[in-house]
Amino acid sequence: MITKSLNIPPKEIFKSRDYVLVYESEEDIKNIKIERSVFDLINLDPGGVVVTATGTDSDFVSRYFTPQSSILEDPVTGSAYCSLIPFWSSRLGKNNLFSRLLSERGGQLYCENKNERVIVAGTAKTYSAGHIWIE
Template identity: 85%
Template sequence: MKLKLYQIDAFTDEIFRGNPACVVPLKNWLPDETLLKIARENAVAETAFFIDNGNTIHLRWFTPEIEMDLCGHATLATAHCLATILDYKSNRIIFDTKSGALTVEVKDGMYYMDFPSRMPETATLPDIITRALTIQPKEVFKSRDYVLVYDSEEDIKNIKIERSIFDLINLDPGGVIVTAAGTDSDFVSRYFTSQSSILEDPVTGSAHCSLIPFWSERLGKDKLFARQISERGGQLYCENKSERVIVAGKAKTYSVGHFWIE
């Protein structure tokens, strides 16, 4: 079977920046085991698989290890693929996903994703995570992910993770967000996942389901500009809308090709 494969850098307008995702259109669903093997072979943080059902598009996301309940950058990559390569006829794309219906509005090269809000609550950090961090947070919160708040952007840049310790905890399907107010943005973040092939995710749209309501409340504003300051880096244009959040960004196509499975 010959399948199409698109690799797209999300949350950036430059190739080799942002977060790379692979996008695979399907006519029918393959076995989950096969989807996972494809994701492992692609060796990027997420591979998005979709089936166009006409009015909606059924979308699923796989890391090299598991199927995810929500993924921002691979959703953005899929919308970019549909809009710029596959000639999708509408500027409003409705994805049917494990997190419910997700709408993406396409306008002037920007993709506005309507995601659920996940306001984090005060929490206690597990000792394993504490021991894995070279710099300790000032505050700890949790929703799907742990949200660790620091004093400065410099702290976020300088944090290192001791992986041999960090991987002792299973956070499936969540991770650890480290965040602080930004110097040239409203806030910055980095994102780490234990027991995964990719320790630090370059740009994590789903993490902003928690970061947006948190920083919106703390900064007293609904529209925010965020940077994820991983090595590749990315920019996110955010809006808090009570029960929902808007996570927006740009994307660039890196490659277009095919692959074959038996």
């Protein structure tokens, strides 16, 4: 059902918490379009669909989509990197990776595979600031 909602078929499909769809090129990832009426028939709770490929000026690129969500495409999804970092680290034979997210807002992440955990770093914009007291 997932592939029927995409305009470009993936060359490989893997399953972790999310579905990881691997494509031939960065250009494919940029050009992915989701047929929302078909995509929203899928229930992946929890999880979503990450599309990924090697990058032209980065180690890899990705985009992240969640069916049945008010926001179809998450601009930068840190949790997806728990799958992407070990995957690309193994494929590329390196533990330190640079990734670009190709959502409309975009993002750049510096990643490290530490085997039992992953490190993800980048810049963020403050959405809200405040204090919370727990009694």
